Amino acid sequence: MTSTFLSVSLLFIASLCTADGTMEVTVGRCEFNSTDLKDIEFTYSLYYNKLEYARFSSSVGKFVGYTEFGVKNAEFWNNDPSQLNAMRAQKATYCGHNIGIWYKAALTKSAEPHARLHSEDPPVGGHPAMLVCTVYDFYPKLIRVTWLRNGQEVTAGVTSTDEMADGDWYYQVHSHLEYTPQSGEKISCKVEHVSLKAPLIVDWDSSMPESERNKIAIGASGLILGLILSLAGFIYYKSKTRRRILVPTTD
Structure with a gap:
């Protein structure tokens, strides 16, 4: 049997609502097809009111901005070595750790067909x-x-x-x-x-076509139901006959 490619994602989401109704959301994602670090991709996306304005990707190794606000923030974060090192470490510390647990809990299981x-x-x-x-x-x-x-x-x-x-x-x-x-x-x-x-x-049991077996089963069910209804009618008739009271006539 040949191997297959498995791509799975783990997510962690954080959000912050402000008094004026705006929302800041960050989404961390681990995409993988094995527990090997080379087969893991870590991304960290930042959203403002549902619009992604910046993202860190482990394959790129730095932040990328998608809006004017995002470009300015990405430049600031990329110039901070401690910030970049912390994000780059997430691939191993967060993804690698949790993926190992998840594989043991789910992906190594099997169910017989x-x-x-x-x-x-x-x-x-x-x-x-x-x-x-x-x-x-x-x-x-x-x-x-x-x-x-x-x-x-x-x-x-x-x-x-x-x-x-x-x-x-x-x-x-x-x-x-x-x-x-x-x-x-x-x-x-x-x-x-x-x-x-x-x-x-x-x-395959070819002794009788399935359509014929179904017809026989339906016919047998109908016959049994007919017998049951006939028996019920006969019992009802006999019970009514026994309860009938004969009144003698007078000349």
């Missing part, structure tokens, strides 16, 4: 059948999904989506296989992920 197979109706004029392998609830993002026919990897007729974030640290991916069913063959979806000790293989 789950997978299921289902069939889809092919488009008009398309292939006779299409299988979809849905893999979900896995972390980290990098994963490999392949198709097997009788134990041999299949490459023709295979399309896959990109890994999609669920918004809760987990990912999902969908792989499609267009194929012509043959008697006695075995179709499987193979999933390889860093959280798995061995590949996860899910076999």
Whole structure:
């Protein structure tokens, strides 16, 4: 499995409101893809009423101004060796320290993927059948999904989506296989992920098409519901009959 590029940010924000309603905001950001200092970028931005007027970047090594006010302040700060040395040290003292903690707490964790197979109706004029392998609830993002026919990897007729974030640290991916069913063959979806000790293989049950299984399940449910309603009606009828009182007639 190949490596992937991970870019993550850590933020710290400070703000100051004045009596006339203006706001001064400073934002410190650590962008990184590993715990190595060479893979870390520290930036410190200063905002006045939502407008960034100056920024310090560890890759530049000094302050840069973006407004007239910011240029004047950047020049002043850049001429102060103690100020520059303190900002340059943040890459190691703040970013390096916190990134190491964060990697241990989150990025080294993993979650095993789950997978299921289902069939889809092919488009008009398309292939006779299409299988979809849905893999979900896995972390980290990098994963490999392949198709097997009788134990041999299949490459023709295979399309896959990109890994999609669920918004809760987990990912999902969908792989499609267009194929012509043959008697006695075995179709499987193979999933390889860093959280798995061995590949996860899910076999397709081709004994009955999924659409037919759904029809049978729906029909059986309808039959059971009909029997229940009929039984309830019969019980209600019998109870009403028993409660009926016969009044004798007189000549």
